[in-house]
Amino acid sequence: MIDLEKTAKEMIRNGTWAFRDGTFYQALRLGGGKARVVAYDGDFHFPEDWGRKERKEAKEKVTFVLGLDTDLDSFYAEISDSPFSFLIEEFYGLTMPASPSPYQALVEVIAQQQVNFDFAQRTIANLVKLAGEPVGELYAFPTAGKIASLGLEELKKARLGYRAGYIKSLTESYLKGELNLELWDWDIDEAIKYLTKFRGIGKWTAELFLAYGLRKNVYPAGDLGLRRGIAKIFDKKPKEVRERDVREIIEPYGKWKGLLAFYITCYDRKTEMERRKR
Numbered sequence: 462m463i464d465l466e467k468t469a470k471e472m473i474r475n476g477t478w479a480f481r482d483g484t485f486y487q488a489l490r491l492g493g494g495k496a497r498v499v500a501y502d503g504d505f506h507f508p509e510d511w512g513r514k515e516r517k518e519a520k521e522k523v524t525f526v527l528g529l530d531t532d533l534d535s536f537y538a539e540i541s542d543s544p545f546s547f548l549i550e551e552f553y554g555l556t557m558p559a560s561p562s563p564y565q566a567l568v569e570v571i572a573q574q575q576v577n578f579d580f581a582q583r584t585i586a587n588l589v590k591l592a593g594e595p596v597g598e599l600y601a602f603p604t605a606g607k608i609a610s611l612g613l614e615e616l617k618k619a620r621l622g623y624r625a626g627y628i629k630s631l632t633e634s635y636l637k638g639e640l641n642l643e644l645w646d647w648d649i650d651e652a653i654k655y656l657t658k659f660r661g662i663g664k665w666t667a668e669l670f671l672a673y674g675l676r677k678n679v680y681p682a683g684d685l686g687l688r689r690g691i692a693k694i695f696d697k698k699p700k701e702v703r704e705r706d707v708r709e710i711i712e713p714y715g716k717w718k719g720l721l722a723f724y725i726t727c728y729d730r731k732t733e734m735e736r737r738k739r
Contacts, residue, residue: 462533464554465501471727472558473569474582476589476600478526487526488599489561491518496594496601499523525676528556531720539717544694548724551731557723559676563642564635565602566674570666571627578686578730587619608632627661634659642674649679672719680722682707687722690729 469480479486484502491497492515499519500506507516524530533556537549560566572588573581592607593600608616609632616625634640640659644652649671656667665684671677681687688702691710695702711718 462554463527463529463531463556465527467552467555468527468558471555471730473585475569475585475602476593477561477602479599485523485527486599487523487561488594488596488601489519489522490594490601490604491515496596498596498599501527522561526559526561528559528676531556536717536720539714540721543714545721545724548728552724552727555724555727557672557676557720560674561602563644563670563674564605564632566670567631567635567642568602568608568628570670570673571624571631571661572621573669574624574627574663574666584620584624588616588621591615591619605632605636609636624661631659631661644671645675649677652677672723678716678719680711680719682711684726686726686729686733689733690725693729693732694725 465483465485466480469478469485472478477488484500486498486500488496488498497508497511499508499522501523505516505520505523507519511519533554540546540549560569568588569581569585572585576584588608589600589602592603592611594603608628611629613625613629616629619625621628631640635642641655644655647655652671653664653667656662656670657664662670665681668679668681669684671679672681683704685699688704688707689699691697691707692699692702695710707722711722714721
């Protein structure tokens with residue numbers, strides 16, 4: 462049911478994972494140890510010297526990253542009689558990717574602020590090569606300690622622009638214990654209110670972090686791609702679709718609203734790419 466290739470295609474191309482010949486490879490750092498690569502092709506493949514504990518943790522992480530426990534049948538049933546039903550055939554088998562860790566999610570979401578997705582991916586890949594741990598042809602995502610040790614000018618080599626300052630200051634707050642990213646049990650509204658107290662985190666960033674980092678059922682309603690996708694589906698101009706309109710359209714889908722928002726965003730990316738090629 463789950464299409465690994467489609468899901469990998471929508472992941473941030475950051476150098477920490479690869480998809481080849483039906484197999485997904487993910488570089489992971491477990492328990493503060495040396496980074497290793499885990500493979501998944503419908504079955505999990507671990508380094509031979511890993512014990513039960515490491516294998517269990519890696520399996521949970523890759524399942525989380527790929528959304529392997531997503532009930533797509535129920536999602537498709539929910540949207541089958543809606544204006545979004547065409548998305549089922551368009552993206553059949555696609556799940557919403559997530560980050561292996563909340564800290565990685567925060568950095569990658571900050572890097573996406575006010576730039577297009579393709580450019581953001583390049584800056585994130587630059588940062589991973591600059592500060593990540595090589596594991597064969599892949600890299601493990603940089604630790605918070607490594608990023609904090611870099612000077613601002615060095616961080617800017619990744620072409621992060623002003624976002625480098627946000628990443629550095631938020632990383633320092635995280636390491637000091639001032640910024641809590643383990644908001645798994647928090648109410649969404651409370652989590653957004655808490656996160657937006659920190660400089661560099663606005664509502665869009667907080668919502669995207671909660672969806673991408675913690676798999677909360679939330680979406681960034683003010684996102685241009687999401688608004689533009691809805692505009693295309695309902696034959697409107699993007700400027701005619703406001704944040705309030707997005708919520709009115711998506712909120713009725715309840716437990717599936719976050720996944721629906723992701724599908725609409727993917728539809729916008731696909732159609733924009735096709736438009737640029739013409």
